Amino acid sequence: MSDFLMPKLGADMTAGTLVDWCKKPGDDVRRGDIMAEVDTDKGVIDIEAFSDGVLDTLLVQPGATVPVGTPLARIREPGEEMPANALPTATGAPTSVAKLITVPCAPTDRGTALSAEDLSRLRISPSARRRARELGVDPRTVQGTGGGGAITREDIERAATSRVSATPTAASPPTAAPATKPAETADRNMRMRRAIAAAMARANREIPHYYLSTTIDLKAALDWLSKQNEQRSVADRLLYGVLLLKATALALREVPELNAFWQNDRAAVQPSIHLGVAIALRGGGLIAPALHDADRKSLHELMGELRVLVARVRTGGLRSSELADPTITVTSLGEQGVEAVYGVIYPPQVALVGFGKIVQRPWCVNEQIVQRPVVTATLAGDHRATDGHRGGVFLAAVERLVQEPDKL
Amino acid sequence: MTEAEIRETVLQVLGSIAPEVDLSRLKPQARIRDQLDIDSMDFLNFVIGLHQQLNVEIPERDYGQLATLTGCVNYLATAMHSQPGM
Numbered sequence: 001m002s003d004f005l006m007p008k009l010g011a012d013m014t015a016g017t018l019v020d021w022c023k024k025p026g027d028d029v030r031r032g033d034i035m036a037e038v039d040t041d042k043g044v045i046d047i048e049a050f051s052d053g054v055l056d057t058l059l060v061q062p063g064a065t066v067p068v069g070t071p072l073a074r075i076r077e078p079g080e081e082m083p084a085n086a087l088p089t090a091t092g093a094p095t096s097v098a099k100l101i102t103v104p105c106a107p108t109d110r111g112t113a114l115s116a117e118d119l120s121r122l123r124i125s126p127s128a129r130r131r132a133r134e135l136g137v138d139p140r141t142v143q144g145t146g147g148g149g150a151i152t153r154e155d156i157e158r159a160a161t162s163r164v165s166a167t168p169t170a171a172s173p174p175t176a177a178p179a180t181k182p183a184e185t186a187d188r189n190m191r192m193r194r195a196i197a198a199a200m201a202r203a204n205r206e207i208p209h210y211y212l213s214t215t216i217d218l219k220a221a222l223d224w225l226s227k228q229n230e231q232r233s234v235a236d237r238l239l240y241g242v243l244l245l246k247a248t249a250l251a252l253r254e255v256p257e258l259n260a261f262w263q264n265d266r267a268a269v270q271p272s273i274h275l276g277v278a279i280a281l282r283g284g285g286l287i288a289p290a291l292h293d294a295d296r297k298s299l300h301e302l303m304g305e306l307r308v309l310v311a312r313v314r315t316g317g318l319r320s321s322e323l324a325d326p327t328i329t330v331t332s333l334g335e336q337g338v339e340a341v342y343g344v345i346y347p348p349q350v351a352l353v354g355f356g357k358i359v360q361r362p363w364c365v366n367e368q369i370v371q372r373p374v375v376t377a378t379l380a381g382d383h384r385a386t387d388g389h390r391g392g393v394f395l396a397a398v399e400r401l402v403q404e405p406d407k408l
Numbered sequence: 409m410t411e412a413e414i415r416e417t418v419l420q421v422l423g424s425i426a427p428e429v430d431l432s433r434l435k436p437q438a439r440i441r442d443q444l445d446i447d448s449m450d451f452l453n454f455v456i457g458l459h460q461q462l463n464v465e466i467p468e469r470d471y472g473q474l475a476t477l478t479g480c481v482n483y484l485a486t487a488m489h490s491q492p493g494m
Contacts, residue, residue, distance in 0.1 A: 229468045234459040237468065239448055282428060282445065310449050335447040 001056065001080060003071035007047060009040055009323040011347045012199040016040045017065040018072065027055045029075055034319070036072065041195035042287050043188065047320045053077045132156045185283070192285040203344045207262075208383040211342050214395045216402055217365075218358060218373045224405040240358070241332055242303045244375070244398075246408045248330055248353050249273050249294035251397035257386050258379075258394055259327045261348040267385040276326025276346070277306065279313045287313050288329045288346065289322035299408055334358060340376040350385035353398075354378040411485055414462070418480045421457035425450050436477040458484065464491055 006016050019037040023029065034046040035055075053075040060072045132139045132151075142159045144151035221243050229237040252259045252273050260267040273295045276288035289309050291302060312318045328349055333341050334357035341354030356376045363372035377398055381391045401408065409417075419431050426444045434443055441451070455466055455474070464487040466474070473483040 226468065234452075234466055235456050237452065239452060241448070280447075282426065307449070307453070 002051065002053065002075050002077060004035060004049065004073040004075055006038070006060075006066050006068050006070045006072055007320050007324060008068040009042065009045060009320055010195075010199070011202070012195050013040055013042075013068055015065055015067045018060050018062050019044055020062055021058060021073075022046070023055050025055050025057060029053050029055050032321075038320075041191045042323060043192070043318065044316060045318050045320055045323060049075070051075070051077070053080075189284055192281075196286060199346060200344050203347050207345050207347065209345060210381050210383050210388055210391065211378060212381070212388060212391045212395055213340055213376055213378040214399060215361075215374050215376050216399045217363060218375055218402065220403050221405045222358075222373055236300070238299055238303050239306075241334075241355070242299050242306060243402065243405055243408055244332070244355050244377075245275055245277065245291065245294060245306075245330060246297075246299055246302060247398045247401040248328075249275055250401050250408070251394050252328065253295055254397045255386075255390055255394040257390055258351040258381065260350050260385055261327070262350050262382060262385055263348055267350055267382075270327040272327065274325045274327045276329040276349070277309065278329055278331035279310055282314060287318070287323070288326060288331075289313060289318055290325040292321075292325060328353065330355070332356075334375070340378050342378055343380050345380050345382055350382035351391075352380040354380070409462070409488060411481055414484050414488070415477070415481050417461050418458065418477060418484070421454055421461060424457060425454055434477055439475050440477065440480075441475070462488060464488055 009016075016038040017040075019039050021036050022034045023036075029035070029049045030052050031049055033049045035049050036047045037044050038047050039045075056074040056076045058073050060066055060070065066072070132142075137156050137159050139151055139156065142151050142155050144155055218240070222240060225238060225240055225243065232238075256269050257267060259273055260269045262268075272293055274290040274292045275294040276290055278286055278288040280286055289312070291297075291305055291309065294302060297305070309318075309322065312322075326346075326349065328351050329343075329346050330353045331341055331343050332355040334355060337357055339356040339359060341356055343352045343354055345352045354377070356378075358373045358375050360371055361374050362369050363374065364370075365372070377395055379391045379395055381388070419434070422434075422440070422444070423429075423431055425446060429444055434440070440446070446454070451471070455471070458464070458474075458480075459466060462484060464484060466483075466487070470483065474480045
């Protein structure tokens with residue numbers, strides 16, 4: 001029997017609020033399955049299981065806020081017998097637990113075929129699901145007008161306003177009374193702001209930062225990209241940012257000390273390269289979820305995963321492994337028009353890579369002045385873990401790799 | 409599809425990308441990216457949305473013509489006319 005604990009999803013997280021269980025006692029559990037939804041300062045995150053087994057008992061009920069590390073459920077390991085006393089402990093009769101699992105979690109889009117169980121679930125987007133909870137609307141009573149009859153946020157809002165009184169059904173999760181949207185959004189923004197403030201203040205206090213920058217000629221990369229995209233349909237096109245991400249990941253193989261965690265007064269180099277991609281939220285706030293094993297994926301795969309990540313950040317469905325796993329963060333502020341980014345490292349990471357906007361500049365090539373599209377790449381390094389020389393080697397590697405985009 | 413229907417589709421796709429914005433206040437002749445806070449990923453999703461809803465191919469070199477609402481409607485009307493049954 002093992003305990004499924006409230007995970008730590010970032011250096012600054014101390015507690016989380018359980019929103020919904022996505023499995024019930026008796027369900028099979030496989031590593032990576034979504035066990036529950038937890039509300040954190042970074043929004044509602046889908047928490048994944050770490051090991052295989054069978055869910056035995058739920059220990060914490062929806063609505064409860066518990067510290068990181070608190071056991072949330074017990075999982076029977078494969079091969080373990082059911083205990084003689086088979087009733088769930090501390091949660092009362094199984095029927096009351098089943099009633100709490102009201103709005104089913106959206107099916108995972110991990111590329112596997114939907115099971116019959118998934119198909120019988122409601123077709124409802126995560127943001128619509130949340131809105132339904134906020135407004136006290138039972139999605140099972142709502143007609144979906146989205147693709148394939150899916151229930152959209154607008155469908156939920158229309159259902160809520162067309163009611164005489166929005167009485168919460170008996171099946172609603174026992175959370176606090178649904179707040180009005182502006183108040184809840186403002187509260188969430190405030191909590192995210194505070195979490196970012198705590199992390200950044202701690203980083204600035206504890207990490208001795210050094211900064212390096214280099215300007216990279218992107219002509220070869222952009223010419224290659226434009227030829228690629230000409231041959232691809234809209235949905236298959238690549239953004240230039242993906243080339244920079246892949247080059248960053250490959251450069252980290254050459255300078256692995258930058259892909260480390262600072263823990264117990266030393267740098268622990270990480271075996272995998274999971275790039276945390278800084279994504280801005282509409283209306284303020286920042287999350288940097290992981291693109292796992294970015295050095296081992298093709299540009300096409302990275303693009304697909306990046307699109308999914310951005311969608312999940314903006315509309316919900318981020319997974320615990322996406323928040324907990326980044327080994328380094330990459331931030332790109334080119335869209336806003338800044339040429340160079342000098343950021344703050346997110347502990348326990350030891351580096352932050354930044355890219356600014358692409359600008360046309362006079363450039364020297366073969367003793368001639370020509371016009372080239374260039375981008376400024378920056379590195380913020382933790383001076384406890386690395387020195388400027390190694391940081392410089394890393395940036396030089398990024399520049400070199402970007403000149404051969406077909407090899408990325 | 410009429411121009412009004414195309415316009416509605418464009419606004420609907422934009423709405424899925426910037427759900428918190430009141431699109432009735434969008435100035436049709438001004439650049440969309442100046443009025444809405446959208447980045448290149450958002451813009452790509454916008455183009456993909458148009459492609460899926462209207463069944464038109466939009467080459468990268470034509471992105472510039474989609475800068476304003478009016479530009480979008482004009483471009484798409486022409487494209488749909490010249491790509492029948494795509």
